[in-house]
Amino acid sequence: MILVFIIALIGALVFSALALPIPWLLGPIFSVLIAQFFIKDRLRWPAVLRNTGLIIVGVAIGQQFDLSLFSDFKSLLFFMVIINILLFGFCLGIAWIISKTTSLSFKTAVAANVPGGLSQLVLFAEEEGDVNLTAVTYFHIVRVLGVVLLIPFLVSGHVVSGGTIPISLDVWQVVVLILFAAALVPLGRKIKLPVAHFLTPIVVVILLKLFSVEAAMMPSDVLHIAQVLIGAYIGLLLKPETLRLPAKVLVGGVASTVLMIALTYGTSLLIANYLDLSFATSFLSTAPGGLDQMGLLAAAVQADISVVTVFQLFRLLFIFLLILPLIKWVYRQKNPEL
Numbered sequence: 167m168i169l170v171f172i173i174a175l176i177g178a179l180v181f182s183a184l185a186l187p188i189p190w191l192l193g194p195i196f197s198v199l200i201a202q203f204f205i206k207d208r209l210r211w212p213a214v215l216r217n218t219g220l221i222i223v224g225v226a227i228g229q230q231f232d233l234s235l236f237s238d239f240k241s242l243l244f245f246m247v248i249i250n251i252l253l254f255g256f257c258l259g260i261a262w263i264i265s266k267t268t269s270l271s272f273k274t275a276v277a278a279n280v281p282g283g284l285s286q287l288v289l290f291a292e293e294e295g296d297v298n299l300t301a302v303t304y305f306h307i308v309r310v311l312g313v314v315l316l317i318p319f320l321v322s323g324h325v326v327s328g329g330t331i332p333i334s335l336d337v338w339q340v341v342v343l344i345l346f347a348a349a350l351v352p353l354g355r356k357i358k359l360p361v362a363h364f365l366t367p368i369v370v371v372i373l374l375k376l377f378s379v380e381a382a383m384m385p386s387d388v389l390h391i392a393q394v395l396i397g398a399y400i401g402l403l404l405k406p407e408t409l410r411l412p413a414k415v416l417v418g419g420v421a422s423t424v425l426m427i428a429l430t431y432g433t434s435l436l437i438a439n440y441l442d443l444s445f446a447t448s449f450l451s452t453a454p455g456g457l458d459q460m461g462l463l464a465a466a467v468q469a470d471i472s473v474v475t476v477f478q479l480f481r482l483l484f485i486f487l488l489i490l491p492l493i494k495w496v497y498r499q500k501n502p503e504l
Contacts, residue, residue: 170211173201174398178390187318188466190393195314198401211398217363219395221348223462224364225340226384226392228347228371230465232472241441242473246480249433249452253281253481254489256429260422268414273497274298278305279422280485281454304411305419307403312423313455314400317463320431320449339382347371360482364458368475389465396462426454443473451477 177197181189202209261275270278274297277287287306347367354366374380409416430452438448447470450460457478464474 167210167212167215169205170198170209170398170402171394173197173209174394174401178394178397188393188463190390191397191462191466192315192318194394194397195311195401198398199311199404202402202404203406209402211402213399215395216399217351218348219392219399220361220364220458221351221367222344222384222388222392223396223458223465224367225344225347225371226389226465227461227471227475228368228375229383230471231368231372231375231475232470233372233375242476243480245437245441246477246484249437249477250481250484252433253426253429253452253454254485256426257281260425264418264422268418269412270298270301270415270418271296273493274301276493278302278419279426280489281309281426281481300408301411301415304408304415305422307408308419309423309426309454310400310456310459311404312420312427313453314459314463316427317449317453317455318467320427337382337385337388340384340388343371343374360479360486361456361458364461365479368461393462393466396458400459423454430454441473444469447473450474457482 174194174197177193177195178190179193181193181196186192198209198211257279258276261272261279264270264279265272265275268275277297278301280287287302344367347370350370351363351366354362354369359365359369430449434445434448434452437443437452438445441448443451446467447464450464450467450469451474453460455463455478457475460478461471461475463469464471
């Protein structure tokens with residue numbers, strides 16, 4: 167763990183010195199990812215550290231969430247429904263092509279290409295006995311890495327610059343708020359909130375704001391620490407042994423990620439125009455990443471966090487309340503014995 171932290175910190179400092187986008191997240195991802203190919207079986211980073219980072223980012227996003235967004239929710243809802251139907255249809259097309267050109271079944275290809283959260287889709291694959299878990303894991307890891315690594319460079323020219331918030335004497339308020347949100351995470355998990363370590367703090371802080379309870383804003387240095395904690399975890403996701411999958415499957419994972427990002431690029435231009443949003447906001451709102459990763463990127467590049475969070479949360483609910491149950495139902499009809 168100490169070794170991973172040192173490698174992640176070096177990556178962050180190098181990216182910062184090179185003035186690359188989001189250095190405190192991308193630096194650790196790159197450095198830890200590359201280190202795995204040279205350091206065997208010694209790198210560890212427990213999920214509790216990643217979850218700590220998610221809680222911190224969740225609190226920061228909750229603090230910046232603009233409740234006035236819901237005054238024009240009907241327009242947002244229309245675009246959210248259309249975009250998700252379009253994206254899922256596109257995913258089905260990619261899944262069909264992959265199932266025809268590789269050894270993967272169509273069900274595995276669908277599970278591998280649905281742009282939901284990494285942990286949730288892997289859990290779905292584990293529950294379904296006839297799904298290739300290794301292939302699904304690979305596709306989603308490649309998508310997480312592709313989205314987190316590529317999107318900052320795509321939106322870097324559209325970033326609304328924001329000043330840093332240094333650590334002040336009011337930091338104790340932030341610490342108390344983080345601990346309070348962390349204490350309520352088990353409740354969030356119990357009521358089945360998606361990405362509970364991330365979404366629970368957002369909900370908690372928004373509820374506090376509704377009751378006019380305000381705390382000092384999250385210092386940028388604390389957010390940097392959170393990004394390192396999350397970046398180190400993402401960097402460790404892609405294991406060298408995962409690359410032993412057939413070459414067609416490996417290429418398919420990269421190709422599907424590139425195609426989805428290309429589709430996102432086109433739809434985000436339309437949304438930015440119709441909803442009068444910045445390109446960074448519209449792109450992160452529609453990008454095929456997870457709620458936590460896109461929320462973190464939105465906070466880092468000063469996009470409209472409220473819009474990004476609502477769009478990504480709707481997609482997550484759309485997939486897990488409608489798409490995945492539909493996939494299960496279709497296959498149960500075809501194979502009643504499963």
